Amino acid sequence: MARASKRRNTAAASRAFPQLKKAPSGIAGFDEITAGGLPAGRPTIVCGGPGCGKTMFAMEFLIRGATEFGEPGVLMTFEETGDEMARNVESLGFNLQSLVDKKKLFLDYVRIEPSEIQETGEYDLEGLFVRLQHAVESVGAKRVVLDTVEAIFSGFANAGMLRAEIRRLFRWLKDRGLTTVITAERGEGALTRYGLEEYVSDCVVSLDHRVNDQISTRRMRIVKYRGSSHGTDEYPFLIDKKGFSVLPLSSIRLQHKVSKDRICSGIKDLDTMLEGRGFFEGSSILVSGTSGSGNSTLAAHFANETCRSGKRALYIAFEESAAQVTSNMRSVGINLDQYIKKGLLQFRAWRPTQHGLETHLLRIHDLVDEFDPQVVIVDPITNLVSTNLNEVHAMLMRLLDFLKDRQITAMFTTLTANRGAEEQTEVGISSLTDTWILLRDLELNGERNRCLYVLKSRGMAHSNQIREFVLSRSGVRLLPAYVGSGTVYTGSARLAQEAREKAEALREQQQLEEKRKEFSTRRNVLESQIAALRSELSSGETEFARLTRQRPERQRRVALDREEMGKLRGIAPADQVVNS
Amino acid sequence: MRTSKVTAKPPKTKATGNGVPDITLELRLYVAGQTPKSLIALRNLKKICEEHLQGRYRLHVIDLVKTPQLAQDDQILAIPTLVRNLPQPLRKIIGDLSDTQRVLVGLDIRPQTK
Numbered sequence: 001m002a003r004a005s006k007r008r009n010t011a012a013a014s015r016a017f018p019q020l021k022k023a024p025s026g027i028a029g030f031d032e033i034t035a036g037g038l039p040a041g042r043p044t045i046v047c048g049g050p051g052c053g054k055t056m057f058a059m060e061f062l063i064r065g066a067t068e069f070g071e072p073g074v075l076m077t078f079e080e081t082g083d084e085m086a087r088n089v090e091s092l093g094f095n096l097q098s099l100v101d102k103k104k105l106f107l108d109y110v111r112i113e114p115s116e117i118q119e120t121g122e123y124d125l126e127g128l129f130v131r132l133q134h135a136v137e138s139v140g141a142k143r144v145v146l147d148t149v150e151a152i153f154s155g156f157a158n159a160g161m162l163r164a165e166i167r168r169l170f171r172w173l174k175d176r177g178l179t180t181v182i183t184a185e186r187g188e189g190a191l192t193r194y195g196l197e198e199y200v201s202d203c204v205v206s207l208d209h210r211v212n213d214q215i216s217t218r219r220m221r222i223v224k225y226r227g228s229s230h231g232t233d234e235y236p237f238l239i240d241k242k243g244f245s246v247l248p249l250s251s252i253r254l255q256h257k258v259s260k261d262r263i264c265s266g267i268k269d270l271d272t273m274l275e276g277r278g279f280f281e282g283s284s285i286l287v288s289g290t291s292g293s294g295n296s297t298l299a300a301h302f303a304n305e306t307c308r309s310g311k312r313a314l315y316i317a318f319e320e321s322a323a324q325v326t327s328n329m330r331s332v333g334i335n336l337d338q339y340i341k342k343g344l345l346q347f348r349a350w351r352p353t354q355h356g357l358e359t360h361l362l363r364i365h366d367l368v369d370e371f372d373p374q375v376v377i378v379d380p381i382t383n384l385v386s387t388n389l390n391e392v393h394a395m396l397m398r399l400l401d402f403l404k405d406r407q408i409t410a411m412f413t414t415l416t417a418n419r420g421a422e423e424q425t426e427v428g429i430s431s432l433t434d435t436w437i438l439l440r441d442l443e444l445n446g447e448r449n450r451c452l453y454v455l456k457s458r459g460m461a462h463s464n465q466i467r468e469f470v471l472s473r474s475g476v477r478l479l480p481a482y483v484g485s486g487t488v489y490t491g492s493a494r495l496a497q498e499a500r501e502k503a504e505a506l507r508e509q510q511q512l513e514e515k516r517k518e519f520s521t522r523r524n525v526l527e528s529q530i531a532a533l534r535s536e537l538s539s540g541e542t543e544f545a546r547l548t549r550q551r552p553e554r555q556r557r558v559a560l561d562r563e564e565m566g567k568l569r570g571i572a573p574a575d576q577v578v579n580s
Numbered sequence: 581m582r583t584s585k586v587t588a589k590p591p592k593t594k595a596t597g598n599g600v601p602d603i604t605l606e607l608r609l610y611v612a613g614q615t616p617k618s619l620i621a622l623r624n625l626k627k628i629c630e631e632h633l634q635g636r637y638r639l640h641v642i643d644l645v646k647t648p649q650l651a652q653d654d655q656i657l658a659i660p661t662l663v664r665n666l667p668q669p670l671r672k673i674i675g676d677l678s679d680t681q682r683v684l685v686g687l688d689i690r691p692q693t694k
Binding site: 108110111112116117118119120121122123124125126127128129130131133134135152155156 | 617621624645656657658659660661669670671673674676677678
């Protein structure tokens with residue numbers, strides 16, 4: 001559909017240069033590098049040495065055509081019988097017989113047995129045409145595969161006639177608009193042993209199988225593709241249980257969707273450093289540090305957090321086995337086993353040297369396809385680098401592209417060899433990633449402490465601080481490093497500093513306490529004095545009151561006494577009263 | 581073209597003397613339409629058969645244009661192809677059969693006149 005609209009848009013241009021119609025091969029990656037597939041209705045030569053995967057390519061083209069694109073096909077084999085062929089592709093999960101039964105595929109095995117053939121004069125290969133015609137007509141084929149048509153050169157002596165017939169055959173296929181794949185053996189110093197490429201000028205694909213450092217890599221190159229643009233690089237490809245896959249070195253598009261959603265790192269303090277919300281979803285995170293600086297722990301926290309929030313995480317370990325990682329992580333309080341059991345976490349561990357880079361990449365592709373995780377962790381990617389830095393760079397770029405395309409958050413850890421070159425070793429990789437967290441060791445006061453800082457984090461105002469990274473039984477803590485007098489204290493230096501501070505505080509506290517005590521005694525003294533005065537006062541008051549109370553009585557007594565006395569003296573009381 | 585001249589008594593024929601096998605040969609000639617090569621082949625074959633087999637053969641001419649399925653079944657690639665089905669083993673002779681000597685070798689018959 002996209003192609004159709006493009007054609008409409010450039011209607012004028014396409015009239016001058018009609019767009020070549022393409023037949024999608026259905027082979028993962030191939031259609032991408034050829035911008036649509038093989039030239040439709042034309043023959044294509046796929047050449048390569050023995051065991052390079054020619055037949056697989058051809059078979060997948062045919063089977064995908066029949067199953068996915070509704071184009072029935074004819075398979076004409078010259079070397080293997082139909083049964084053998086069916087068995088070969090069975091391992092890839094294709095059932096030839098059912099396609100044959102459904103009339104989507106026609107198999108014809110052409111047996112060539114030179115020993116039972118006697119040549120007596122002129123002949124041609126009309127029989128081949130009759131068979132092909134019959135095959136094409138009986139299933140209404142749109143695609144044809146001739147698997148090593150050159151085998152006829154071994155069966156017949158008249159090379160001149162054979163060449164003429166092959167030329168006629170290709171013409172015949174083209175005239176009928178059959179998209180054809182012809183496989184051919186590689187020749188010495190030539191693409192094909194019998195120079196078939198002379199006759200097919202439309203598209204030539206070369207496959208190669210080479211061994212470097214004991215690791216075999218398959219590569220594909222499009223030698224020519226008339227009338228179409230195509231990638232000219234050598235593309236690694238793989239044949240595995242899912243068939244043939246070509247891995248484009250770099251995605252042609254650079255149009256990843258960008259997410260504004262965040263995903264927690266699993267370490268609260270680290271989230272704080274990243275605007276308090278963690279990484280962007282679908283971004284890529286590089287964690288680098290020297291060996292033993294806690295790369296894996298950081299990765300495990302991330303995995304743990306992802307699973308805790310109910311998302312799926314894929315953890316690819318290149319150094320330790322799954323059991324080893326989980327048991328190690330238990331020591332920092334992370335229980336990954338529970339998530340493995342729940343199916344939220346998938347652990348895959350294999351040796352970096354076990355495969356070539358492409359296989360690694362493809363395995364990760366496959367795992368991602370199968371498991372559909374939200375987070376992929378690769379720990380560590382460094383071991384891959386041992387082979388060839390350029391290739392690793394290319395591979396990681398492809399991996400990152402792939403993961404970003406699917407909005408999968410990726411965390412890679414790398415081990416830096418030694419201090420000094422830290423910021424350079426993975427320059428190739430670090431420029432590709434969105435967030436780069438650096439773990440560093442500081443050797444100070446006879447100990448080694450871990451520090452963490454966020455070197456970059458695209459699209460957010462991340463902290464620029466160096467934090468101390470402390471591993472404990474209950475996980476990771478990022479302690480705000482002690483910053484004072486222009487230095488960052490970590491480890492025991494930080495502790496010493498903190499102790500000093502504590503002592504200071506304590507001293508102050510003690511001083512205060514003393515003051516308080518002193519004052520309270522003084523208060524007691526004063527208070528007792530006050531009490532004494534009070535009692536003195538009150539006793540005075542009592543005396544006075546007593547006196548006050550006694551006074552009228554006394555006066556009465558005095559009066560009585562006086563009266564008595566007056567009686568005795570015989571003086572009238574009235575006088576007394578008046579006088580007094 | 582069918583014949584029953586196969587007898588255990590050979591005196592009248594020269595065949596036995598020339599080592600021609602005593603059994604009927606079953607021959608098939610595969611052609612694809614009336615092409616010149618096919619016609620030449622058929623003419624050559626008839627001549628050889630008459631000269632060397634004296635009727636002790638059965639010949640079917642199969643036109644693959646009419647029965648294309650047989651091309652696959654009988655593994656025919658080159659046209660024209662002459663197949664000796666019987667006696668075993670199966671033999672294939674391709675070409676317009678213009679080289680009589682080779683045809684005879686191919687059919688495993690010794691030439692009658694030499």
